Amino acid sequence: MSDTHHQCEAFASDARYRALVMASCAILWEASADGEFTAEQPGWTAYTGQRFDQLSGWGWLDAIHPDDRERTAALWREALAGRTMYQVEHRVRGRDGCYRYLNGRAMPIMNADGVLVEWIGAHADIDERKRAEERLRLLDAMSQATRNADDPISVMAVTTRMLGQYLDVTRCPYADVEPDNDRFTIRHDWTAEGASSTVGVYSLELFGKRATADMHDGKTFCITNVDRELGESDGAAMFNAIACKAIICCPLVKDGRLVAMMAVHQDRPRNWTDREVALVEETAERSWAHIERIRATEALRDADRRKTEFLAILAHELRNPLAPIRSGLQLLRETHDKPATAARVRDMMERQVNQMVDLVNDLLDVARINRGNFELKLARVALADVVAIAVETTMPLIESSGHTLNIDLPAHETLLNVDATRLAQVIGNVLGNAAKYTPAGGHIDIVARQEGQSVRISVTDNGIGIPDDAAHAIFDMFAQVGTSTERAQGGLGIGLSLARRLMELHGGTIELAPRPGAIGSTFDIRLPLADVVVKDTPPAAMDGAGVPRRAFRVLVVDDNEDAADMLATLMEMNGHTTRVANDGAQALLIAKEFFPEVAFLDIGMPGMDGYQLSEALGRMPQLAGLVRIALTGWGDENARARSRDAGFDHHLLKPCTLVAVEALLQEIAQRQRATA
Known part of the structure; x- marks a missing residue:
């Protein structure tokens, strides 16, 4: 076969190879036998933007990510020395200035005599796969790093640090939203070196209508340029105040209520990629799931602890009346011929038995409510009558402590559709607590006011009050506020929990009212009115100055x-x-x-x-x-x-x-x- 025929076959084979590579790869390139670019590289130039004078020789390395450049050069030299296939995965800068992962391969081309004449290479885009692998590795690393964490703060600290460092952002905060669904508290934030922390309490409305709407709707809030995309009065002022020019914020909405948020902040405009947004969303989702598991475990431990404490308190509360009853029985046997002493003992035993009955009844009420077979006996009754029942029940305790009781009710008859006995039980429970936890000679006020179609009954005392860290838990079952002797006034810790359940059955509420800087406590009980009462606010034709009222x-x-x-x-x-x-x-x-x-x-x-x-x-x-x-x-x-x-x-x-x-x-x- 002639040399010409061999040359034609080699040429055709080489042409087919080049056509195949060009059809299947993003970038095709050629290098000399010594590994330098000595001719124009249209594919490389189209992708990287490098001109021939920039990529010639070994200049193409300038388009490789600085962190990958040394490794790339070493692998290329190794292939040149061994005349073996070259393969590398590295980040290459595109014409837009962004780096993407590419897979580079090159084969040595020999002539008929086995002499290396050139290298044929190609680069294929593998960025999606590499980014997905990186994301999975990061998420797995987060899971491993927080696996043994036993408190939410630790999870927040580790997660925000790893996410913030990976994305190279300015700040990564985590926040819980308060029950009013407007204020939120940033519990923890990771910050880059030199950046300020944003830990604190904020109003969501300050960050603008768009942020507020997206958060409440469960949508990720993403801004690439605060000054360009938001008006000064629509969040830009607040974002600028915390040095945030770009943000991704992911909400957690449960049962229709916004409960938490996780975000990343950048102190300069930044074009977030879809991958970055997805990573923040998945990180937030995993973090919340982990934190909720921790909180659920804590709740189980707390419930178990409370149950143990409850059993101990129950034993104590039952032993208290049993001890004088047993002593009273002994006295009755020994003083059967002393009527005055016997009468005094019987009175004491009756009080102690009544105390035990009250304890048992409270427990039975809670059990019936939990089983769903508790029924109210509703009737139209006057508020004043219900308050009178509650006062009559608790007056002995109030008087024995030397307290002053002031009652201020509406002048008109205020009718309620309630179970009078149960509502009196609720008011009496609050009054009893006020009497127990107020030092002798204190003041207790009952004030009722009509507010629209409802009535608010406030019970205020000047006692020892409730610590801020306990205020949120006082309505929980078996809750006990403090354990000091000044608070050890008896009770199972179910009274307020039972009161709340009874108010819910009535369609009302009972709340601990905030009293910043004031001593004592105020409990507000709210109930709907049976009738709209406006007897003491008749329409008047004249104002206070005798001028005819203006109708609008x-x-x-x-x-x-x-x-x-x-x-x-x-x-x-x-x-x-x-x-x-x-x-x-x-x-x-x-x-x-x-x-x-x-x-x-x-x-x-x-x-x-x-x-x-x-x-x-x-x-x-x-x-x-x-x-x-x-x-x-x-x-x-x-x-x-x-x-x-x-x-x-x-x-x-x-x-x-x-x-x-x-x-x-x-x-x-x-x-x-x-x-x-």
Whole structure:
């Protein structure tokens, strides 16, 4: 066979090889026998952006990630020396400046005489596979590092550090959201060297509507450039205050409530990749699962500890009355001829037996409620009668301690649809605790006030109070506040738990009211009224200065239908004309036809909130002069400032009374008369 034929076959074979490589790989390249790039490399240039003068010789190494460059060069030299296949996995910088993992291979090409004439190489993109492997290794390393952690803080500390270092971010915080679903507490954050910590308590609203909405909806909040994507009043100011220019924040929503968040912060704009977002989400999910397992284990241990303590307390509480009863029986045998002594012993034994009966009854009540076969005997009763029953039951304890009891009830008859015995039991339980935990000669107040369609009964004492670290647990079963002798006043630790369950069955609540800086405790008991009572607030035609009252056209907007209807009804009784809407869209439609002069707007409405509705109403030319009043449970300066920014003229705290509403309306009327 001729040399020409051999050359043609070699050429055809080489052409087929090149065509195959070019069709199946991202980058094809050629190098001289000594391993240098001596000709143009179109594929390499298209990918990396390197010109020939930059990639020629060994210049192509400049496109390799600095951490991979030395290893790449060593493997290339080793292949050159041995004339063996070259294979490497490394990160290569693309034309966009981003590094991606590529798999590089090259084969030595020999001529017919076995002389090395060149190298044919190709690079294929393996970035997705490598990133997935890295992500799995990181997640596995996190699991291994936190496997033996027995407290949530340790899990947070390890996880945020490993995630923050891997992504090379400025900060990685973890936060728990408070039950009010607005405030959140950053328990721990990992920070890069020189970065400040953000540990503390924040209002979610300060971070803007978009962040708030995404968190409550369970969506990952992702911002690549705070200054470009967010307005100053929509979170940018707050993010800038903590030196955060880009963020990924993952929420944890359970049973429709936002309970926790994990985030990564960058102090400069950053284009997050889908892989990075997915990694933060998976890290957060795994961390939460681990933390919840730890907390569940802690809860089981705590329940077991409480049960053990309860059995010890139960034995103690039953032994206390049994001891004098046994002594009394002995006395009765020895003093059968002394009637006065026998009568005194019988009275004592009756008191002790009644104490035991009360303990057993409480236990039986708890058991029946837990089994679901507890029934209330509801009837229409007067609040004053129920309070009288509770006071009568606890008065001996109050008097024996030398306390002063003050009772302040509404002047009108306030009717409730309740089980009088059980409600008296709840009030009596709180009164009894106040008497037990207040030093001799203390003061106890019972104050009841009607608030809309409900009544609030407050029991306040000036006793030893409840520590902040115990306030959240006092309604738990078998809870005991402290173990010092000054608190050792008896009880099984089930009274408040039983009270809470009884209030829930009534459709009411019992809460420990916050009293910053004050001594003692206040418990608030809230119940719905059987009837709406407005006897002591009749409509009046004149204000306090003898000036005729001004009647307004009033729009009331609240997603709580009962609250909106009640406020509107009360204002109509004072001569105002009202319309009610339960969402923003409905309010705008009514406003176009009703032309309100005053609008009471609930802030916390789904969809269009009160702030957005206020701004929309302010843009309607036919409503010039409309007085907008915010209804909200937040009264701090930040909340008031936000109301002002949204165009509100007044900021009214919930729950608002008719007296406060009417006083504000007449104040508005006086100002309008003064400027007319």
